[in-house]
Amino acid sequence: MIDARPAVEQVQAAFTQAITEVCAVHGVPMLRVKKQDLPTVAHFLHTNPGLRGSLSLLWAVDHRPREARYELCYLFTLAERKDWLLLATDLHGDEREFPSITPHLHAAKWYEREIRDLFGLVPIGHPDLRRLVRHEHWPKGSHPLKRDFPWDRVLGRVQGEYAFRKIHGEGVFEVPVGPIHAGIIEPGHFRFSVAGEPIMQLEVRHFWKHRGVEKLFEQQQLTEAVPLSERVSGDTSVGHSLAYCQAVEMLQGVEVSPRARYLRTLFLELERLHNHIGDVGAICNDTAYALAHAHCGRMKEQLMQLNDRLTGSRFLRGVNCVGGVALDLSGLQLAQVEVELNALEQDFSDIEKIVFANASLTERLENTGILTEGIAWDHAVIGVVGRASGIDRDLRRDRPFAAYDVLQPRVALYRYGDVRARMRVRLDEIHESIRLIREVRRGLPLGRLVSRPMHQPQPGAWALSAVEGWRGEILYVVMAGDAGRIHRCKVRDPSFVNWPAIQWAALGNIVPDFPLINKSFNLSYAGNDL
Amino acid sequence: MFRILKKSLQTGSVTGQHPVGAAPSEPIGPEAIEKAKPFRRSMTIREVDTGSCNACEMEMNALANPVYDVERFGVHIAASPRHADALVVTGPVTVNMERALKDVYKATADPKIVIALGDCAVNCGMFKGSYAVTGPVDRHIPVDVRISGCPPRPAEILAVLAKLRQDESASGS
Numbered sequence A: 001m002i003d004a005r006p007a008v009e010q011v012q013a014a015f016t017q018a019i020t021e022v023c024a025v026h027g028v029p030m031l032r033v034k035k036q037d038l039p040t041v042a043h044f045l046h047t048n049p050g051l052r053g054s055l056s057l058l059w060a061v062d063h064r065p066r067e068a069r070y071e072l073c074y075l076f077t078l079a080e081r082k083d084w085l086l087l088a089t090d091l092h093g094d095e096r097e098f099p100s101i102t103p104h105l106h107a108a109k110w111y112e113r114e115i116r117d118l119f120g121l122v123p124i125g126h127p128d129l130r131r132l133v134r135h136e137h138w139p140k141g142s143h144p145l146k147r148d149f150p151w152d153r154v155l156g157r158v159q160g161e162y163a164f165r166k167i168h169g170e171g172v173f174e175v176p177v178g179p180i181h182a183g184i185i186e187p188g189h190f191r192f193s194v195a196g197e198p199i200m201q202l203e204v205r206h207f208w209k210h211r212g213v214e215k216l217f218e219q220q221q222l223t224e225a226v227p228l229s230e231r232v233s234g235d236t237s238v239g240h241s242l243a244y245c246q247a248v249e250m251l252q253g254v255e256v257s258p259r260a261r262y263l264r265t266l267f268l269e270l271e272r273l274h275n276h277i278g279d280v281g282a283i284c285n286d287t288a289y290a291l292a293h294a295h296c297g298r299m300k301e302q303l304m305q306l307n308d309r310l311t312g313s314r315f316l317r318g319v320n321c322v323g324g325v326a327l328d329l330s331g332l333q334l335a336q337v338e339v340e341l342n343a344l345e346q347d348f349s350d351i352e353k354i355v356f357a358n359a360s361l362t363e364r365l366e367n368t369g370i371l372t373e374g375i376a377w378d379h380a381v382i383g384v385v386g387r388a389s390g391i392d393r394d395l396r397r398d399r400p401f402a403a404y405d406v407l408q409p410r411v412a413l414y415r416y417g418d419v420r421a422r423m424r425v426r427l428d429e430i431h432e433s434i435r436l437i438r439e440v441r442r443g444l445p446l447g448r449l450v451s452r453p454m455h456q457p458q459p460g461a462w463a464l465s466a467v468e469g470w471r472g473e474i475l476y477v478v479m480a481g482d483a484g485r486i487h488r489c490k491v492r493d494p495s496f497v498n499w500p501a502i503q504w505a506a507l508g509n510i511v512p513d514f515p516l517i518n519k520s521f522n523l524s525y526a527g528n529d530l
Numbered sequence B: 001m002f003r004i005l006k007k008s009l010q011t012g013s014v015t016g017q018h019p020v021g022a023a024p025s026e027p028i029g030p031e032a033i034e035k036a037k038p039f040r041r042s043m044t045i046r047e048v049d050t051g052s053c054n055a056c057e058m059e060m061n062a063l064a065n066p067v068y069d070v071e072r073f074g075v076h077i078a079a080s081p082r083h084a085d086a087l088v089v090t091g092p093v094t095v096n097m098e099r100a101l102k103d104v105y106k107a108t109a110d111p112k113i114v115i116a117l118g119d120c121a122v123n124c125g126m127f128k129g130s131y132a133v134t135g136p137v138d139r140h141i142p143v144d145v146r147i148s149g150c151p152p153r154p155a156e157i158l159a160v161l162a163k164l165r166q167d168e169s170a171s172g173s
């Protein structure tokens, strides 16, 4: 299957001089572009009305020691059929600069800063070259994803301070929040500039939790890194490990059995369920409606106990393995799942009615934290947050994986982009998840659980895999190294894309509404910071 | 209103409806129990995440749900370290969080106890050795109680808290 053939021809025709090579990576077309032409080609892909490409991922690879070359890859999702198209460019020898595409595409902003921090490659023309991942106390020249940077180096500490964007004017003041917050949530820093109550500017300063995950992947064997992928963002253990496994399976030419595909679907939907129900409760809690929070907390707990009984892990850890799934479910277990979920759906519907009958609650949700469709598109926002702002994307439908080609999920879509819309998307998806799990039970085929690899990947071979986790699109790029090791693993949690967008959704709202807006996004800090 | 009442009556009390927590894998020393003595009847916890994968946070949050309802044992979650008797620390201590952890420890009034929650906090877990990690927690601040697990189940956390209260009856239920 080759994606986007007409689009490739269109770009080729428009840029005959700029394109040096056309190839395909596991069915995804890739155009190698001369470095200096990259911004023009990217701009064309993004703005051409027939293409409307949205930047889905931007990553770098250090090919040393095999080749003295850095490679930059740009993944675009085209608007019409959600086809993928890759651009790539090379930096040879001692070249350390590449032209920034951020002036044309907002969505590239954090990616390019990330590449600068982790690889020491400089995006020329980038409007904001402050550090992102490396906080100011990191010594100069420490770029951990360069191949010659030892994974266990002791960093040391220097003096330095991050320069927040300032707004000057009478009555303008700053409210710093974090990194440690009031509730039990992950660390991150928010800097509000306010005049009176309304937020004039919000700056998100993250990466407090940077653990060096991508470098740690490089220390592992392809077949052994599943537990690490489960710990990228603990609440998304299934989503991340599934995306990782799929990438390795592509590299090894593994054909996963239908039974394993169905079970993967079931586990992914169970993960979506307990997280979404928890989020609905948490949103209600931030409007001070403790009753709904208590009920949702009870149901979430019930689901996590169910997970534990089925798999021995409340977070469904250890279910995915390279080649399939590590454990089977009996017919009896599946029947119990269905009985329990039927009761839960009834239970949850009661709470939905109670919640929406409460005007003082819905009042808080409506018109709060609006993320318009235009801004969402500019920033390539995805997942629950995107679908609440009219971005009609869901990988389960657009690029089916696991058993979604057969099961055909219905995609929730709302346009208003406020807290209520984000809650609505979750409510729809809860019911849809339960329906999908019933379908899995009905259609679950017999067969083996784990399939064997056809071959071992050549060093330098790579694959790109995508999973629609409960937050949104999870992307993994896995490149094989020597002797079955990982040469490079790019991890992209949807949070990395959606965090910058929250800065826009908060504008004009009052500071006390920010926790509510933040909850309605509910992004991962661990998955963002890596 | 009627709907809410009906729902509450139908649901009934769910507190304690969970599997019994396994006994703590690491023994709790007599010094820790001695140190926790002032907080036997009421302990206020401040949670500090120093780079966890967030599953440990989720289990801490679960303690507050109606099933575990940790408040019934006099355990509260505080919004500020200034109000805390105990720090519960998760994560392997990242380079970027090291300073914040030390600050929080200093800001917490004495007497206090420190609980390292999860394998990451106890021994850096899977992140051991990484350039971005400087933990585990006890390299930076004194740790009194260690709860291993990845993540530990809420019932196991409850069992440890019960042990600290010297309350044999409430460890499971």
Ligand code: SF4
Residues within 6 Å of the ligand: A231, A234, B051, B052, B053, B054, B055, B056, B090, B091, B117, B118, B119, B120, B121, B125, B149, B150, B151, B152
């Ligand atoms: S101990 Fe395990 S669950 Fe807890 S933060 Fe570490 S990796 Fe996550």
